[in-house]
Amino acid sequence: MAKIKAHSLTGRITPAVMHTAFRNVRRNRGAAGIDKVSISLYEKNLV
DSSP states (O other), X not given: OOOOOOSOOTTTSOHXXXXXXXXXXHHTXXXXXXXXXXXXXXXXXXX
């Protein structure tokens, strides 16, 4: 299998990828990041 070089993340970070990542963080009870946004606050702002 050939490895694909990607010079930009544009188009690779989709809403579906973000929702999957959020579900994983929530399931693992992740902590707020450097911006101090908690999981519950982030979840309230989901579209």
